[in-house]
Amino acid sequence: MSTIDRSLPAPAVAAPPRAATRERLLLAVLLTASFTLAVDFSILNVALPVVGGDVGLSLGALQWVPTTFALGAAGFTLLFGRVADLFGRRRMFLVGMALLGAASLVGGLAQSPAVLLTARAAQGLATAIVTPSALALLTTAFAAGPLRDRALGLNGALMAAGFTTGAILGGVLTDVLSWRWAFFINVIVAAAVLAVAPRVLTESRPAQRPRLDVGGALAITGALLAIVFGLTHAETTAWTDPATLGALAAGVVLLMVFAVVEQRTAAPLVPLHVLRNRTVAVSNLAGVLAFATETSLVFLLTLYLQDVLGYSPLVAGLSFAVLGVGTVVGGALGPRAIARFGRRGAIVGGFVVQAAATATLVALGASGGWMALLLAATFAGGVANLVAIVGFMVTATGALPDDEQGVATGLTSMSQQVGITLGIPVMSTIATAGLGAPTAAHVLGGVTTAIAVNAAIALAAAALVAVALRPERD
Known part of the structure; x- marks a missing residue:
């Protein structure tokens, strides 16, 4: 029997932990930025009447507070995803976070409508810069496979949870401190991210710089x-x-x-083979529908909680905490669902369960006794929605190589922004069609009709993906 030569050095084991630590720091920085930007979509919604009174915005002009943000966030996302490929994803990420901090400081100090709306537009522009850059940095830092799937799962969970958290946080800050802290909190987060990010992020761009x-x-x-x-x-x-x-x-x-x-x-800007890639097209359409259905459901249930049950904005916001927990759980389950059922199976299954959970909300009545159903259904729907979102993000980004991740993440970010923007106007139109006198009974009827349509859209999305998306080859 041969003996072991103990004079040889033991295999190095320190490098992986160091690499893992760096990856965790990188992930923390990128996820913090993504979560903060997602919160910004909804953090001012419940505070709009107070904001308008403080800066002199009329009731009819309040819509411009979320609209100016949405215009920048959705309108420029695809462009800045490509710009990040040209000038460096790390560089654009840092520029976007600096802009977010500056715009938020201006917004928090605003005393006039013009200054407030300018700051809100700049926040949207910062979102368009940071979101695709952060996603591209994430997807290029982790090789395709379980690690990337988990990272995208966390990212999807926090971005979806951010929309709900914004509604809760906006109500809390407005009641306890001031709506201005909805802006100031971004200044703190941006400063922290800018202090850490240069140390953990490495520059990422294609080997050959494309032309704009x-x-x-x-x-x-x-x-x-x-x-x-x-x-x-x-x-x-x-x-x-x-x-x-x-x-x-x-x-x-x-x-x-x-x-x-x-x-x-x-x-x-978007190569022809990307435009013709069925996987990219179908998965991004699924992303639009996933974000449109869940964010608009939050809007519908806000109407139900406040205009039917008579809850305050703060209590209504806190009621969505269980949905936020569901999205985090769904983000964790998403990669497991992909590993077991494949990407297409995860998206289809997520949409089917989401549709079933949403459909049960059609039974909501005019008393507080229905809160148990609302909480259970929104939790289950939140879990399922995030499984579908993780499936969409993994599929859409995995369909393109690393040198086109700026395009891939620009498209997924655009799908997210357009979905959030699309869902609420459509569901609002359905809920208020023929409303007449806004009594609790009329509002309830409009809300439950829109909820039924919402569930039908989720089910149609499942059917679309099942038919149009090719199963991946293992």
């Missing part, structure tokens, strides 16, 4: 701005309003212009 497709950038940015404006305008006026129809029509025309430009340019 100026024509395509102008066309797609104009299209998204027009569509987002049309959607948000419809919520406060009507879908038949000339401004709404004109904006949506302009958006469609510009999308067609974008497609033509991309076919003719040598260095397209």
Whole structure:
């Protein structure tokens, strides 16, 4: 029997823990930024009347507080995803976080509508810069497989939970301190991220720097701005309003212009093979529907809790805490579902369970005794929705190589922003159609009708993915 030579050094085991520690720090920085930006979508919603009174915004003009944010966040996301490929994802991430901190400081100190809306627009622009950069840094830091799936699961969970947390945090800050802390808290987070990020993030860009497709950038940015404006305008006026129809029509025309430009340019903003990739297209459409259905459900249930049950904005916001827990659980379960059922199976299963959970809410009545059903259904639906979102993000980003992750994450970020923007106007229109006198009974009828449509959309999304998305090859 041979003896073991104990003079040889033992295999090194210290490197993996050091690498794992660095990856955890990187993940913490990116997830903190993503969560903060997701919170910003909804943190001012419950405080809008107070905000308007303090800075002099009329009731009719309050819609511009969320609209200016949505215009920047959704309109420029795809553009800045590509810009990050050109100038470096780390660099753009840091620029975006600096802009977020500066814009939030200005917003917190605002004394006039012009200053407040400018700050809100700059926050949206910062979101468009940071979100695709952070996702691209995340997907290139972790190789495709279980580690990346877990990272994307956490990212998806925190971004979805951020929307709900924003509603809760906005109510708490407004009641306890001031709505201005909804801005100031971002200054603190941005400063902390900027202090740590340069030490843990390494620059990431393609080996060959692509050229910027100026024509395509102008066309797609104009299209998204027009569509987002049309959607948000419809919520406060009507879908038949000339401004709404004109904006949506302009958006469609510009999308067609974008497609033509991309076919003719040598260095397209979105390469033709990406536009023709069925996996990318179907998974991103699934992402739009996942975000549209769940965020609009929060809106519908806010109407139910406040206008039917008579709860305060703070209590209504706190009622969504269980949904936030469900999204975190769903983010953790998403990678496991993918490992067991595949990406397509995870997305389809998530949508089916979400549709079933949402459908039970049609039974909601006019008394507080229905809260148990609401809490149970929103928890289950939140878990299922996040499984679908994780499946969408893993599928959409995994379909493209590392040198196109700026494009991939720009598309997934755009899908998220458009989904959040799309869902509420559509569900608001359904819930308020023929409302007449806004009595509790009428509001309840409108809300439950919209909830049924919401569940049907989730089920249709499951069918679409099951039919159109090819199963991955193991």
